Amino acid sequence: MHSLKKRLNVRDESAFTLIELLDVLIIIGVLLAIAIPSYLGFQKSAQQTAAASDVRSTIPDVEEYYQDNNETYAATPAMTAAFLKSQYDNGLQVVGVNGATNGIVTVKASTAADGSIAAGQEYCISAVDAGQWSHVAGPGGTVQTKETSDACTAWTSGPS
Helix, strand or coil: CHHHHHHHHCCCCCCCCHHHHHHHHHHHHHHHHHHHHHHHHHHHHHHHHHHHHHHHHHHHHHHHHHHHCCCCCCCCCCCCHHHHHHHCCCCCCECCCCCCCCEEEEEEECCCCECCECCCCCEEEEEEECCEEEEEEECCCCCEEEECCCCCCCCCCCCC
């Protein structure tokens, strides 16, 4: 009987206090404040890389179009992203085709002569991935990343 009284009178103090729970919440909040901006930075970098990759994967299709059309990028039918997808690379992701919101946006040939280079001898390709733009003016151009919009819409010739 004595041991039963002891067990009933003994308080169990193995629970967490309110202060300890608040400390844990503060630590979690600090960790989230550090982790979320890092995650968003990595996500933006991955989207820029994806847009640049889309541009790079389209260059061989454009060059093949050039060879097939007597060495001009300005032939009939016109070189567009949808045309390249249908004739050269069925795996090409084109914005607006099959509901795609990421991929190649613009593929166009030069329309104005740039010094000694005739019209139709250069091209511009742009792509987007979740708002991150990339483009190249070629042939032989460097893929530009960290763009804010489609650099090929107003492009007529020359490096951009």
